[in-house]
Amino acid sequence: MPTPPYPSLAALDALLGALSGTGEARRRQLSMVRRELESALRQDALPAPARAGLRHLLGEQALAPYLRRAESGALRHRLVAGRRPPTSEHTNQTRLVCLDLLREAAGLPSLHLAATGAPALRPVPGHAQLSALRRQLDQDLAGPLSPGRTRLTAVLALVLDTAARSGELTGLRTTHLTGDHGSVYVERRPQHGTTAPVTGEWLPLSPLARAALDRWLAVRGELVAFAHGTSRFWVSLRPNHAGLPDENGNTVGRPAGMPLEENGLITSYRRGRARYGLQHLLPEKLEQLRRAAEQQREARPA
Secondary structure, eight states, X not given: OOOOSSHHXXXXXXXXXXXXSOOHHHHHHHHHHHHHHHHHHHTTOSOGXXXXXXXXXXXXXXXXXXXXXXXXXTTOSSOBTTBOXXXXXXXXXXXXXXXXXXXXXXXXXXXXXXXXXOOOOOOOOOHHHHHHHHHHHHHHHTSOOOHHHHHHHHHHHHHHHHOOOHHHXXXXXXXXXXXXXOEEEEEEOOTTOSSSOOEEEEEEOOHHHHHHHHHHHHHHHHHHHHTTOOOBSOBOSSOEEEEEEOTTSOEEEEOTTOBOOHHHHHHHHHHHHHHTTOTTTSOSSXXXXXXXXXXXXXXXXX
């Protein structure tokens, strides 16, 4: 890996390498911010001290011009239709959250940058839609299901019961279920924090979720047998490849039954929503379903 051109970027890379408690999606977002900061430095868009030290790079005097330039699209890594348009409100908000995370990790006080200009969250399904989804899942479980639909049904039933985030779901292991599958242990990983301790809780599962998990565990057992075993709860359905060639340039194959990472889980939700004709019951994003389930849980009497 080439040496970063400025001492502040080398310090930022060390800080990013030491971060813990961040999911795959957040890591990608932090990498975006790092690329933008390097572009801003190369374009001489930041004060000179920002090249020398991390605290200057993440200081208010450097962040103000960085944000203006980033939101304008001038720091985009790739062209969009041959140009660099302004970044979306969602990207702008993500950038602000990442900066507060970096400042906190560097021992700097939070600027609470995300408190202003936050975009409206995508709408979530209402109570009637969630009830209809539960009825559909219950009906599906009464008949034959493909492995893909079995896995998706189990994911949906678990989200409805626990309001677990995608990163929390991919962290599940078979040991996080009680023997009768009546409860599941979920490690809560707050989306906007890296220093908050990871907390866990045992949550009861509905009859629907227990039935869905029973079906999935039967399918999972057959898949994992091909991959020499894993305790991770969600696994792949078919063989694929590792994404990188071996030393001879050959594709490295991976059998079915390998652990499913967060991005794979999100992709399976998006594809399953379309493949199984569930667009009228499922929102576009898994996170929208999670927030709907969370709201419903909070509305229940204690």
